[in-house]
Amino acid sequence: MTKPRIHILALGGTIATRPDASGVMQMGLGADDLVAAVPLLETVAEISAETVSRVGSHSLTFDQLHALAAKIRGLEVDGVVVTQGTDSLEETSFLLDLLLDLQVPVVVTAAMRNPSLTSPDGPGNLLAAVRVASNPWVRAHANALGVVVAMLDEVYAAADVLKVHPTRINGFASTQTGPLAALVEDRVVPMSLPVRDAMVAARKRLGAAGSGKAQSVALLWTSIDESGRMIEAMVAAPDKLGYRGAVIAAMGGGHTPEHSTDVLLRLSAAMPTVVSPRAGGGPLLHKTYGGPSSEIGLRKAGLIWGGRLHPLKARALLETCLRAGLDRAAVNEVFEGWN
Ligand code: ASP
Numbered sequence: 001m002t003k004p005r006i007h008i009l010a011l012g013g014t015i016a017t018r019p020d021a022s023g024v025m026q027m028g029l030g031a032d033d034l035v036a037a038v039p040l041l042e043t044v045a046e047i048s049a050e051t052v053s054r055v056g057s058h059s060l061t062f063d064q065l066h067a068l069a070a071k072i073r074g075l076e077v078d079g080v081v082v083t084q085g086t087d088s089l090e091e092t093s094f095l096l097d098l099l100l101d102l103q104v105p106v107v108v109t110a111a112m113r114n115p116s117l118t119s120p121d122g123p124g125n126l127l128a129a130v131r132v133a134s135n136p137w138v139r140a141h142a143n144a145l146g147v148v149v150a151m152l153d154e155v156y157a158a159a160d161v162l163k164v165h166p167t168r169i170n171g172f173a174s175t176q177t178g179p180l181a182a183l184v185e186d187r188v189v190p191m192s193l194p195v196r197d198a199m200v201a202a203r204k205r206l207g208a209a210g211s212g213k214a215q216s217v218a219l220l221w222t223s224i225d226e227s228g229r230m231i232e233a234m235v236a237a238p239d240k241l242g243y244r245g246a247v248i249a250a251m252g253g254g255h256t257p258e259h260s261t262d263v264l265l266r267l268s269a270a271m272p273t274v275v276s277p278r279a280g281g282g283p284l285l286h287k288t289y290g291g292p293s294s295e296i297g298l299r300k301a302g303l304i305w306g307g308r309l310h311p312l313k314a315r316a317l318l319e320t321c322l323r324a325g326l327d328r329a330a331v332n333e334v335f336e337g338w339n
Pocket of ligand 1: 012013014015055056057058084085086087088110111112
């Protein structure tokens with residue numbers, strides 16, 4: 001039986017670190033090093049590998065991810081594995097999912113424990129990712145699954161996966177929907193397919209989003225007794241400090257402090273402003289609570305409703321919409337799909 005051709009693209013991150021002379025971990029390993037550390041890969045797939053960058057994922061840019069998506073689109077392989085850092089994996093996998101509409105699996109993986117620690121998870125996660133990309137069920141459902149994330153023997157949908165711990169080996173979870181598949185022995189055990197109507201509709205609306213220019217989107221977390229002066233400064237500044245959109249990580253079902261409602265509405269008048277759940281995802285309310293800074297008031301005032309999208313994913317989606325030149329009504333339509 002011929003083995004599937006899987007191309008590994010290495011971006012950097014903990015999985016690709018090595019100690020410097022002082023013992024501090026630095027970016028350094030390339031794709032070939034990662035492959036060489038896992039001889040079993042060759043038994044699963046016909047592997048090719050490419051080092052795209054050697055950067056921490058906390059320093060990746062939207063432009064780099066658009067370039068990565070273009071590179072992936074140009075590959076003639078049966079599956080793709082992206083290795084990167086864990087810090088921004090919940091954002092990068094979501095953006096890649098939005099930008100790619102492929103018939104072959106794209107699996108993102110990383111490592112929580114660096115290669116100098118006891119039981120580093122990088123090699124195991126890379127093998128798992130290649131197993132997932134090579135698996136017949138995953139390949140048959142590649143388009144329906146979209147970009148997936150393989151970490152610690154579980155497979156997650158890009159729209160839902162979150163980094164839930166800064167250091168622990170089980171640092172990832174899909175808190176809303178649970179894993180799509182599990183890895184056990186040498187098998188990938190399918191468990192569910194994600195609901196992706198909103199993603200499919202968004203892609204349709206976005207069209208050739210890749211060609212636009214990067215747009216600055218502010219991410220503003222709400223909390224009790226926050227004065228709103230940061231927003232005030234943005235709204236009052238010439239050219240709005242360069243921001244073209246904002247995501248408000250709102251409390252509960254979509255609520256913000258009442259005393260800063262006025263400035264929030266001025267922000268929304270100045271740029272598309274999306275309200276998203278700071279609780280970490282899960283649908284926002286539409287019609288339960290009254291008052292100017294509850295969901296009914298904010299929706300009526302024109303705030304764009306992020307629905308079940310985590311603020312980090314909402315920000316990536318808003319940047320993509322603005323980059324593609326969508327007007328406010330079209331942005332609203334895209335986000336409504338997640339409600
Ligand atoms: N700072 C690293 C990164 O995201 C952390 C990691 O990979 O876990 O690249």
